[in-house]
Amino acid sequence: MFDPCMLKRIATISCVLVGLSLWLFQAPKAVHASIRIEGEWLGDTQGQQFGPVTEYRLSPEKLKKSYVSYLTRGPFSVVLDVYLFGVFYLILWRRWSVSCRDWIEESFETRFVQGLVLIPVACFLVWLLLAPIGYLEQCFAAWAGSGSFDPIGFSLGWMVMFLFAAPLSLVSLWILYWFIRRSQRRWWFYLWLIFIPINALEIYASPLIIEPLISRSLPLAERHADFASQLEDVALKGGLQIPPSRMYEMIALKKQGGPYGYATGLGSTRRIVIMDTSFRLLSNSQLLAVAAHELGHYALHHRIKQFLFSTLLSLLTIYLGYRLANWLLRRWGERWEIRGLDDWAAMPLLCFVFCFFWFVTMPISNTYSRYLEHEADRYALKIMAETAPNSGQIVAQAFQVLGEDGLDYPFPNKFVVFWTMDHPPTGDRVRFALLYNPAGAH
Numbered sequence: 001m002f003d004p005c006m007l008k009r010i011a012t013i014s015c016v017l018v019g020l021s022l023w024l025f026q027a028p029k030a031v032h033a034s035i036r037i038e039g040e041w042l043g044d045t046q047g048q049q050f051g052p053v054t055e056y057r058l059s060p061e062k063l064k065k066s067y068v069s070y071l072t073r074g075p076f077s078v079v080l081d082v083y084l085f086g087v088f089y090l091i092l093w094r095r096w097s098v099s100c101r102d103w104i105e106e107s108f109e110t111r112f113v114q115g116l117v118l119i120p121v122a123c124f125l126v127w128l129l130l131a132p133i134g135y136l137e138q139c140f141a142a143w144a145g146s147g148s149f150d151p152i153g154f155s156l157g158w159m160v161m162f163l164f165a166a167p168l169s170l171v172s173l174w175i176l177y178w179f180i181r182r183s184q185r186r187w188w189f190y191l192w193l194i195f196i197p198i199n200a201l202e203i204y205a206s207p208l209i210i211e212p213l214i215s216r217s218l219p220l221a222e223r224h225a226d227f228a229s230q231l232e233d234v235a236l237k238g239g240l241q242i243p244p245s246r247m248y249e250m251i252a253l254k255k256q257g258g259p260y261g262y263a264t265g266l267g268s269t270r271r272i273v274i275m276d277t278s279f280r281l282l283s284n285s286q287l288l289a290v291a292a293h294e295l296g297h298y299a300l301h302h303r304i305k306q307f308l309f310s311t312l313l314s315l316l317t318i319y320l321g322y323r324l325a326n327w328l329l330r331r332w333g334e335r336w337e338i339r340g341l342d343d344w345a346a347m348p349l350l351c352f353v354f355c356f357f358w359f360v361t362m363p364i365s366n367t368y369s370r371y372l373e374h375e376a377d378r379y380a381l382k383i384m385a386e387t388a389p390n391s392g393q394i395v396a397q398a399f400q401v402l403g404e405d406g407l408d409y410p411f412p413n414k415f416v417v418f419w420t421m422d423h424p425p426t427g428d429r430v431r432f433a434l435l436y437n438p439a440g441a442h
Helices: 004-025 029-036 060-073 075-093 096-107 111-143 151-182 187-214 225-237 276-281 284-299 302-336 344-385 391-405 414-420 426-435
Strands: 216-219 247-251 261-264 271-275
Touching: 060 075, 075 096, 075 111, 075 302, 075 344, 075 414, 096 111, 096 344, 111 151, 111 344, 151 187, 151 344, 187 216, 187 261, 187 302, 225 247, 225 284, 247 276, 261 284, 261 302, 271 276, 271 284, 276 284, 276 391, 284 302, 284 344, 284 391, 302 344, 344 391, 344 414, 344 426, 391 426
Parallel strands: 247 271
Antiparallel strands: 216 247, 261 271
16 A cells, blocks of 8 residues: 555655765865865886885875775765665565566465475565666766766676676575575574575685686686796795795786785695786885785685674674564564465565675675784785885785775775775875884884
């Protein structure tokens, strides 16, 4: 039944959330003014030698583009999450999931076939309702001068993303419903148990199966034999023995933005990957600093730590999702015409609950990720101190170049850093590199 009062409340809350997010993500006007009137600028640093870095800064032109990028990564990501919650609520409120359930149960007798048909249809419906916010995000970036917008390309990209997401959604939701039907009280625990090996398999198999599907990698020594030898020597100074067979160069699919290197894999698939764009942007010493950061992830066992952390956090998230889903079902299940959590009509309710707790726990995972990245920076500074006399300046220059290429905004709001960023702000990393004293560290 149409409820204009409910629509008015939803519209009011949405406007407040959008306004609040834009206010939280805005930059101080004084900061922009100081950048605009600054007379001394070192110029484009990419692929060039430049003077000593004292702080992370951008040219006025790149500052504008970085601010637009900051807004699209920040407010629009928050708005997209809130909009997603609204989509799930709309489906429940309008009882679209009930109509789909009735249709699917009348058309197909076996539950397996019902899920095989209904889950992709539901996924497409949600994907279709999410398209407007993605469209607005791209339009905003193009309007602000941070790129161009191709509606046809956007539509094709959106469909490709759906083709990847639909099979994953089918498998995930089918497993979830199978556990719910087997045990109404313990399905959350069984779901967590199955999550552990799946998460471990994803980390282990990513460099063997997933990454080759989206990019092309070569042995690092194939095109950069001298650098691979230098990297092996740097690793030995840190007490690591990393053979060239675990060093790779990744051919980037885009010419701007990160990542510029990463540590991946688990156990026998562990490896260090350097993007080909890094060789274009950085000098040899700066590139060694980036590689030393990735060595830090390798030496400090960050992949194992992230796996254990995500396992514990997922236990909390799944259990709280179980509690909230049952509470919502008792409170509004009859109004929404949902028979139980194993009902196909409960699909948007379950998706809403788990997306909500993913959103709420995002600051926790991002805070831990920033801590690991900071420790890897510290490791890189210690290793580089044994390789170059002015290691702090070299690392700071590398952050300057990569931050400029990736359009990292120099003045992010603290709330933004806390909630959305999984790496420390580039300005903080530059300051830490310049102030850190490896000789006095414990």
